[in-house]
Amino acid sequence: MSRKERLRQEREQLIEEKGIIYLDQVSKEYEKNNVAALDGVTLSIKKGEFVFIVGDNGSGKSTLIRLLLRELTATEGDVYVMGQNLKKLRHRQVPRFRRNLGVVFQDFRLLPERNVFDNVAFAQRIIEVPQKDIRRNVPAILTTVGLAGKYKAKTNQLSGGEQQRVAIARALVNEPAILLADEPTGNLDPKNAWEIMQLLEEINEAGTTVIVVTHNREIVNAFRKRVITMRRGVIISDEEGGEYIDEN
């Protein structure tokens, strides 16, 4: 067996045993800040799960997301994504690693002067997908998110809910195994928030592992998914079919 094949099998085995995401006693301290943003977090998420992460401002939710994206590295402990220990990832391996992850933010982060098609195609051009495949993939994913008719619209002419759909299409067009959403409904009215969350649920049902940071109590309580609650850098509750726990 080749070394490459052996490493692939080791990763597969780790995913099987520990999950597609696995944090082992992870702490993160920012420089200039002597409080731990994450403090000894151990966590395992299985392939295909849908997980809500909730908690007060400053409890460490975004820090967790950024560790998974390898935008940050842990001060202590190990972060494994897709069976890879991110500490051992070399700098030049990071772009390829990130193809495993799609990410969506509260503020959409679209190219404002570009149309919907180009915003989504952009993600494919970066990884040098051939033009003929882009012409097939982008309309397909825009249909999935319910924007098939809007591909020519400039994104700054869309509603918030539509803009978030574009961002989701862009996050998904390269078919990542994991979708991370950091407060995706934070800028949306209740109706659009529901629709976006339902879309994320459909994406999960089609096989993508989905992790959603949110403050939306009604949605969390209605969806009956796994809920991880954080407070001051630690997980204080982790329940299947859980509820939104109040600050107290």
Ligand code: ADP
């Ligand atoms: P949440 O997303 O739950 O609101 P964060 O992960 O953003 O929480 O922040 C956790 C803690 O880390 C907070 O105390 C915050 O002030 C601190 N923090 C976050 N980002 C930085 C940074 N870039 N530099 C210094 N401290 C930070």
Ligand code: MG
């Ligand atoms: Mg945050």
